[in-house]
Amino acid sequence: MAASATAIRVLIAAGGTGGHLYPGIAIAEEWMRSHPDSQVLFVGTSRGPEAAAVERAGFSMRAIAARGFPRRPGLAMVGAAVGFFAALAQSFRLVVDFKPHIVVGTGSYVSAPVVIIARLFGLPTIVQEQNSVPGSTNRWLNLIADEVHISFVESRGYFRRKNNLRVSGNPIRRSLLQQDRMASYEALGLDAARRTLFVFGGSLGAQSINRAVAGALERLRHLPGLQIVWQTGSEDHEAIEARFRGFPIPVRVFAYLDSIEKAYAVADLAICRAGAMTIAELTACGVAAILIPYPHATRDHQTHNARGLVDRDAAEMIADKDLDPERLKGRIEALLNDEPRLRRLGRNARAFARVDAAQRIARSMEQLVHAGPVPLGT
Secondary structure, eight states: OTTTTSOOEEEEEOOSSHHHHHHHHHHHHHHHHHOTTOEEEEEEOSSSSHHHHHHHTTOEEEEOOOOOOOSSOSHHHHHHHHHHHHHHHHHHHHHHHHOOSEEEEOSSTTHHHHHHHHHHTTOOEEEEOOSSSOOHHHHHHTTTOSEEEESOGGGGGGOSOOTTEEEOOOOOOGGGGOOOHHHHHHHHTOOTTSEEEEEEOSTTOOHHHHHHHHHHHHHTTTOTTEEEEEEOOHHHHHHHHHHTTTOSSOEEEESOOTTHHHHHHHOSEEEEOOOHHHHHHHHHHTOOEEEOOOTTSGGGHHHHHHHHHHTTTSOEEOOGGGOOHHHHHHHHHHHHTOHHHHHHHHHHHHHHOOTTHHHHHHHHHHHHHHHSOOOTTO
């Protein structure tokens, strides 16, 4: 067996955005839970959120010069090409130095050079795709990777090669499912007797959501028994915090929630984007949601993600172009006044979840490691 005589070394290429990074962290945590003597090293960029998040999770990271390719030809394309070849050279050196037994890529431009070099060395490779509409990097890596783990059955049609596809779901951190609800109320400074609306637009916030929610809350200011947890992003944080200081409805405002799992634990209803990891976390926690897909996502994949829940009566959706305070106020009020529907949305969301995605991927990693070649220098 390839790794029987030494600690297993895992290289995970993940970053660029939180949506590509956090599945990698979930996979790493699950792998270390069952293989505590292993070494896990992340590969990312110095520009994205990965350095701080990987360190918080207790792992090490090396940065490479990978850059995304622009959608239209131009001078930026030349810079991206130069960056890609530099990233290939850096990935070559990284693989030689770290000598991984397996390489995992979670999409985005960070994955491509690392997975390509791994395949040149004959190392086992796994690619994980979060979205219902796969990104161009993963559609290309599908042709060379040992396995591609997808999160939506509907994604199969986008890949040319089918025999390496596995439907596993999106990996989520175990901590998301291990929160004590009452302790989470206390940690967030909330009242357990009130229903909680959780508003967030991703790690950077979403201005269209922030504007609509602010206007909707003004119209709901006398709705009894409600409280808000609101991750605004750094740009809107000060203005929103000042606007709702002393508001009749308790509003807890955060620029960024490090402990987002606590907000999920107390949420009765969420208002948020429809990124793949948001969908995975909402469904794992069984939280009813009003989804507002980001309108500029590549190939409109957030709308496709949201549609997967809406069609299963597991969420409601408002297109960003249709979002305004009055419409949002109506949806919030209707759901909070219809407890059976609110519960049904949460149950159906939970039924959609694949909470064992990280375990599935870790099992595949183990099989490939023990069937694969001996890594460099061992």
